[in-house]
Amino acid sequence: MFGSSPAPRLSRRIFVLGGIGAAAATALAPAAFGAAPYPFQLGIASGEPTADGVVLWTRLAPSPLDSDGHGGMPSADVEVEWQVATDDRFTKVVKSGKAVALHDEAHSVHIEVTGLAADADFFYRFRAQGHISPVGRTRTAPKAGTTARELIMAMCSCSNWPGGYFTAYRRMAEDNPGLILHLGDYIYESGPGKGPRRHVGDEIMSLADYRRRYAQYKTDPDLQAAHAVAPWLVVPDDHEVENNYAGLIPQDSKDNDIFAARRAAAYRAYWENMPLRKEQKYTTTGIPLYRRVTWGSMANFHMLDTRQFRANQACGDGWQDCADADLDTRSILDTLKGDERPQEKWLLDGLAAKTATWEFLGQQVFFARRLAADGKSSMDSWDGYRASRARIQAGFVERGIRNPIVLTGDVHAAWANELKDDYREPSSKVIGTELVTTSISSGGDGSDVTEVPDQDNNPHLKFHSKRRGYVRNVINTAQVRVDFRSIDKVSEHGAPVKTAQSFMINDGRPGLEKV
DSSP states (O other): OOTTSOOOBOSOOOOOOTTSOOOOOOBOOGGGTTOOSOOOTTOEEEEOOOSSOEEEEEEOOSSTTOTTSSTTOOSSOEEEEEEEESSTTOSSEEEEEEEEEOGGGTTEEEEEEOSOOTTOEEEEEEEETTEEOOOEEEEOOOOTTSOOOOEEEEEEOOOOGGGOOOHHHHHHHHTOOSEEEEOSOSSOOSOSOSSSSOOSSSSOOSHHHHHHHHHHHHTOHHHHHHHHHSOEEEOOOSTTTSTTOBTTBOSSGGGHHHHHHHHHHHHHHHHHHSOOOGGGOOOSSOOOOOEEEEETTTEEEEEOOSSSSOOOOGGGSSEEOOGGGGOTTOOSSOOOBTTBOHHHHHHHHHHHTOOSSEEEEEOSSOOSOOOOTTSOEETTSGGGSHHHHHHHHHHHHHTTOSOEEEEEOSSSSEEEEEEESOTTOTTSOEEEEEEEOOOSSTTTTOOSOOSOTTTTTOTTEEEEEOSEEEEEEEEOSSEEEEEEEEESOSSSTTOOOEEEEEEEEETTEEEEEEO
16 A cells, blocks of 8 residues: 555655664655655654554644644545554555544544454554654553563653653653553643743633644654653543643632533543544543453553542642542542442442453552641642541451552652551551652652652652652562652653663552562
């Protein structure tokens, strides 16, 4: 299909690492066909791997920052061709086809490829309007019940454009992961901001605004590199819509009348710009995001939504000593209708199936108890929904879950936590582990602080770092090695990365062993 065209001009590359070789074609010279301007300015991505397939994504936008949110594309729909191969030069194409990039969906495409070999690496690319896209590498999951090869899984969150450069995405790609989890705050909704870079435009409110903001972020070459190297699993937090919103309740009460429309626009733009399946597509009332991805008999990834259905934060939000946080009627996972808690039930039933060695809960906000010296805790975290946390942790114990690991973003700092059966009693049994990734750039450079704050109140919190970075997890059937990867500066581009601390989590022994 692509071979009938002239060879592409290698004007720039999106690399694929690990000795597999440099990426192949990027853009055909426009003069070759008298073609439209290069439409793949936002790169490419893959996600949602299964044992026989994956989602391939791109969005056509030759002029990404146009104020109408359509990236310089015409009002007509556009045909897009795609290929999947076993090599990065596409000499062995195994799947190909055509799709239509709809103007109504900001000329994004979500190709749900099936029929691929399990637990295998593949390469993919697109062609549209006389141009060939960058090349990405993706990976299928192992078949259910089968032993998987070792997996490098990276996790990240909180990439704020004005906060600094996205060097952590580049360093994450250089670690050659097989899977990447983004745990929220992929974009920020605020105005221009202060820092080494600026958002285009004021605080985003409309569908056009959200589309343009995603386009600005996706022009970043370091983010493009991270998308090109591996499939992603994504969940949003608050800044994809508005800071600290809860369900249909905005942070600022003056926005009550417009918030439902704003949230709907934000969810629509999120789906358009992420490698999600059609079953995760937005509706007029929400977006169905909680889901489960299996990785053979080695791991399950339970991707949670702690923002869309939650009750309002207790006691006016912020850090509070608040008795209402214990109310059983307040849930972080569900909008309660009587005694029904559908997401909570879905999670606990999935854990009870015990189909894998490791049970990863990919979610957004701090899970373990964290008390300040004055006894206050964050009402935006699971500390503000203590009955929800108690039910989930009781589920770990009652169902005999050997290896629950909660994966968290949000707080712009790295943490390693042990989950306790009773946080009031330091000698209480460890029933699980929480890994919290720091931000990609939010919060600026951070600091060298590594002391765990208020540790007398929180002996179960074992590590803390205020630098930027990500977490690298090397997973096999016996253990998970956890490396907290740290970057000293995001105020300057291209800083090196180091491992600030490593831990081991061993099968059947929840908790952290320092390496």
